[in-house]
Amino acid sequence: MSPQREPARALIPLVCATCGGDLLADPGDRVAVCPPCRTAYFPAEGMAAYPLRFIRPALRGTEPVRYLPFWKLEAEWVIRADAGRSRQYLRIPSEGPLYFPAFWHPRFGYSGDITWAYLTFPGVPDFEGEGDSLRGGVRSPQILPDMGRLFILSCMDRIADISGVEVDLRPRSLEYVGVPFIRNGDGWIDGLCGLRFPPTLMGADGALAPCGDYPGAGFMVPSIPPR
Amino acid sequence: MTRIVALSCPLCGGAVAQPADSRQVQCPYCRKRLHYQGADFTPRLFLQPALGDGELQRRFFEMMGSPLLPRMIRRRSVILHRRRLFFPLYVVSGTRGGILDTVREKIVEDRLRDADQLGGMRVSRFPGAAAFESSRIKVETTPDTRVVLGDFSYLYSAAAAEEWDLDSGALQEVAKGRLDEARAADLQGLAKLGEVLEATIPVERVMEWGVASGRSVAGANVGLLETTVRILYVPLVEIVFRYGDQVHRVLFEEMEGKPLAGRLPFGREGVMTMGLPALAALGLLLGKAARSIAYDPIWRTGSAKDAFVLWSWYGVFVIFLLAMGLQFLHALLFSPMEVEVMTGGAQRVAVPRGVPDTAGGALVRLLADFSGYLKRRNSP
Numbered sequence: 001m002s003p004q005r006e007p008a009r010a011l012i013p014l015v016c017a018t019c020g021g022d023l024l025a026d027p028g029d030r031v032a033v034c035p036p037c038r039t040a041y042f043p044a045e046g047m048a049a050y051p052l053r054f055i056r057p058a059l060r061g062t063e064p065v066r067y068l069p070f071w072k073l074e075a076e077w078v079i080r081a082d083a084g085r086s087r088q089y090l091r092i093p094s095e096g097p098l099y100f101p102a103f104w105h106p107r108f109g110y111s112g113d114i115t116w117a118y119l120t121f122p123g124v125p126d127f128e129g130e131g132d133s134l135r136g137g138v139r140s141p142q143i144l145p146d147m148g149r150l151f152i153l154s155c156m157d158r159i160a161d162i163s164g165v166e167v168d169l170r171p172r173s174l175e176y177v178g179v180p181f182i183r184n185g186d187g188w189i190d191g192l193c194g195l196r197f198p199p200t201l202m203g204a205d206g207a208l209a210p211c212g213d214y215p216g217a218g219f220m221v222p223s224i225p226p227r
Numbered sequence: 228m229t230r231i232v233a234l235s236c237p238l239c240g241g242a243v244a245q246p247a248d249s250r251q252v253q254c255p256y257c258r259k260r261l262h263y264q265g266a267d268f269t270p271r272l273f274l275q276p277a278l279g280d281g282e283l284q285r286r287f288f289e290m291m292g293s294p295l296l297p298r299m300i301r302r303r304s305v306i307l308h309r310r311r312l313f314f315p316l317y318v319v320s321g322t323r324g325g326i327l328d329t330v331r332e333k334i335v336e337d338r339l340r341d342a343d344q345l346g347g348m349r350v351s352r353f354p355g356a357a358a359f360e361s362s363r364i365k366v367e368t369t370p371d372t373r374v375v376l377g378d379f380s381y382l383y384s385a386a387a388a389e390e391w392d393l394d395s396g397a398l399q400e401v402a403k404g405r406l407d408e409a410r411a412a413d414l415q416g417l418a419k420l421g422e423v424l425e426a427t428i429p430v431e432r433v434m435e436w437g438v439a440s441g442r443s444v445a446g447a448n449v450g451l452l453e454t455t456v457r458i459l460y461v462p463l464v465e466i467v468f469r470y471g472d473q474v475h476r477v478l479f480e481e482m483e484g485k486p487l488a489g490r491l492p493f494g495r496e497g498v499m500t501m502g503l504p505a506l507a508a509l510g511l512l513l514g515k516a517a518r519s520i521a522y523d524p525i526w527r528t529g530s531a532k533d534a535f536v537l538w539s540w541y542g543v544f545v546i547f548l549l550a551m552g553l554q555f556l557h558a559l560l561f562s563p564m565e566v567e568v569m570t571g572g573a574q575r576v577a578v579p580r581g582v583p584d585t586a587g588g589a590l591v592r593l594l595a596d597f598s599g600y601l602k603r604r605n606s607p
Contacts, residue, residue, distance in 0.1 A: 011237055011252070011261040022260065027249040027411075028270075032262075043250070043262035104320055104378045143322060143452040147376060150324045154374035162326070163372050 012043060024133040031069065031102060031137030031176060038128050040176035042141060050141070050176045052134065056125040057180035057191030065191055067178030068201075069102035069137040070114075073144045077152055077169040081162075088160045093119060098148045099179065102137035105201075113195045114179070115151055121192065126177065134178045145171050236261065248272050248411035248457075269430075272409035273313060273417055273460035274402065276481035286484040287466060290477070295566045295574050297470070297494040304470040311421030311481070313460035314393070315385035316402055317433050320457075324376040325449030331371040337363045375449045383433045385426035385458060391478060392488040397570035401480045401487075402461050412460055423460065430456050463487065477568055489568035493576055495559060506552075513545060 014023040016034035023032035023041060033040045038052045053072070057065050076095035079086065099118045118124055149169045156162050180191030181201070188197040234243040234252070241256035248270045250263045278286075291301045382402055384395040417423050434454070462481040467474060470492050477489030519525075520537060567577040 010265050011234055011243060011263055013238055014251070014260045014262055025251065025260075027251050029251075044264075104322070104380070138455075139322070140453050146324060146452055147322070150326075150374055150376040153326065154376060157372065157374050161371060162374070163370065 012047065014041075014043065016041075017047065017049065024135070025137075026135045029135060029137055030140070031134075033134050033176070035133050040134070040137070044140070045142070048141075050174055052176050052178075053126040053128065054178040055180055055192060056127045057182065058125070059182055059189065059191050059194055061182035061184065063183045065180045065182055067134055067180055069134045070099045070177045070179045071102050071139065071141055071144055072175040072177045073098045073100065073148050073171055074173040074175075075145070075148055075169050075171045077149070077167050079152075079156065079165065079167055081165040085160050085165065089156050091159070092152065092155055096120075097124065098144075098151060099177065100139070100144060100147055100151075102139045102176065104138055113193075114190060116155065117193045117195060124192065134176065137176065141174055144174065145169055234263070246270075247413050248409075270455075270457040271412035271414065271460070272318075272406075272457060273412040274405055274409055274462060274482060276311070276420075276462040278481050278484045283464060283479065283481070283484060286479065286486075287477070290486055290568070290572060293491075293566070293574055294497055295494060295576060296491055298496060300470055300492065300494070304468045304475075306466060306468045307474065309464060309466050312391075312463045312465060313417055313421055313423045314388075314391075314398060314463055315424055315426040316398060316459045316461060317383045317385045317426070317428075317430055318380065318406065318457040318459050319383065319430075319433065319454060320378070320380040321454035322376075322378050322452040323449055324374075324452050327373045327375050327449060329371050329373050330368040333367045333369070335365055335367050337365055382459070383428075385428050385430075385433075386424045387427060392490075393478065394488070394570050397487050398461055398480075400570075401482060401485075402459055405482065406459070409459055412458075417460065421462065426458055475565075485570070486568050486572045487570055490577075491566040491568060491574070493564040493566050495564070499559075509548070513548075517541065 014025065014032050015021065016023055016037050016039065018037045018039065019034065021034055021036060023034050025032035030044060031040050031042055033052055035052070040050045040052045042048045042050070054067060074097050078094070079089055079092070081089065096119045099115055101114075148171075149167045152167045152169065153162055153165070156165060156167075181188045181197070182191050184196070186199045188199070188201050189195060190197070234245065235241070236243050236254040236257060236259070238259055239254060239257040241254055243252055243254050243261065246252045246263045246268065250268060250270075251260055252263055253260050288301055291304070297303075382399040384398060388395040388398065414423060434451075464479045464481055465476060466479070467476050469475075473492060475489070475491050477491065478487045479485065480487055520541060562578055564576055564578050566574050568574055
């Protein structure tokens with residue numbers, strides 16, 4: 001059987017639109033990055049480009065800091081609820097950065113503590129990075145607004161029942177961000193708040209455990225939002 | 228049927244091989260990395276067989292040492308052929324989210340005053356009324372909601388496992404925990420290593436019956452935000468051998484060498500051997516009973532007629548036992564019994580085509596069912 005010819009546009013080169021340099025990505029990644037230009041590309045969306053940033057770690061350990069890919073969705077939202085419940089939800093901010101892992105993890109709950117902690121952290125310090133590439137990104141940015149809305153609802157659900165409550169979330173900007181993690185004993189802690197994560201988050205060499213192979217606990221069960 | 232696709236590099240025009248395990252490919256001419264945009268692409272991976280021929284043979288003969296099998300099966304069986312199969316599994320990963328309607332349960336203590344039940348009399352003010360109080364625990368449910376947001380990764384059979392007597396759950400257990408060992412599957416290269424079974428179950432059916440089935444729960448509004456599907460080929464070995472005039476088949480997985488499925492001949496001599504002590508015990512009991520009837524004063528009735536009746540009943544009982552034993556022997560010898568190999572090497576006696584419809588046949592059925600509870604394991 002003779003092979004069928006696909007048009008040339010079936011393949012698009014993984015090169016930076018700005019500098020023409022090769023983009024960096026592991027074979028299974030869906031996000032490719034250009035560290036010199038500080039840009040991340042999502043080829044499945046026609047090479048949509050996003051700024052690439054890194055969070056400056058506030059904590060240090062004895063081993064090098066490792067960065068894991070996250071999407072940072074800067075958004076504002078409006079909670080539509082009756083007056084009584086609206087008062088109960090006052091603790092929840094109405095805008096801010098929502099950080100979601102760009103990698104898949106079957107035990108990842110409501111984004112866990114990092115999303116809430118970074119949302120309420122006074123000024124997450126980011127910088128342009130030190131030439132690091134960021135591997136392991138597989139999540140599509142298209143679903144982030146839905147994830148953001150559900151995350152806000154999950155925070156509200158811990159305070160009061162959310163029956164009949166709606167959240168209208170409006171995205172402002174989207175960035176691809178490297179979140180620092182530091183080895184802590186057998187497990188990991190994030191480099192900003194010191195939140196603990198189990199050893200199965202990634203291997204000793206910093207490689208993310210592949211999706212589907214999680215013998216132990218994954219992301220921690222999210223805690224109650226701080227009062 | 229997987230179609231062969233020829234791709235051209237957009238930079239140098241060179242022919243590029245079809246991607247295997249991801250949408251990233253590299254042009255062999257200009258060495259640039261490219262992203263494949265084709266809509267019908269499904270990444271394919273496979274698990275490398277880890278057992279050598281010698282180890283597989285050892286596992287096979289170890290399984291043949293089961294006491295349920297004929298004693299001489301190792302010496303007298305002839306392996307007809309052996310072949311490798313690559314069984315496809317879907318690896319469905321993604322994110323789902325939504326709001327689940329649920330209930331909140333609260334345990335409350337309902338304090339009752341039995342005295343108040345007495346014709347409406349208000350007795351609570353009487354001294355000692357507290358002695359009539361009792362409490363009852365009950366569960367109150369109130370409607371509640373829960374937000375669901377999380378990633379998932381599931382394994383599903385992509386081909387009909389029943390056609391191979393396979394338990395699809397067993398295959399998933401084999402593959403689970405080994406995804407990091409999976410390699411890119413070039414179908415043409417894989418076909419040189421063994422027979423690659425086609426993914427005959429449409430992935431849409433898997434998505435509808437498996438991943439998205441949570442939406443069928445009443446009140447659930449949980450949707451799939453994102454999904455990706457990959458195909459993972461798991462290596463199996465099928466060994467077909469002849470014992471006597473029957474051909475038998477067994478399937479092993481090739482990572483740890485565990486048996487997964489198969490049908491083996493049943494060793495009747497084992498049952499016969501076990502029956503000898505039982506027969507001896509029965510004979511001893513019957514002898515003791517006869518001796519008791521003959522010499523024990525409790526049976527002395529003083530009448531010849533009564534003694535005749537007593538011995539007649541004894542004779543009827545012995546003949547009844549003999550008839551049952553012969554029927555059981557007949558059913559044992561003529562029932563088409565075989566040993567079914569289950570996941571992990573457990574074995575049980577199966578009677579696939581029915582036993583003679585006699586009392587002895589019922590005993591044989593009982594034996595087969597009982598062996599299912601014994602579950603001997605042959606694998607290490």
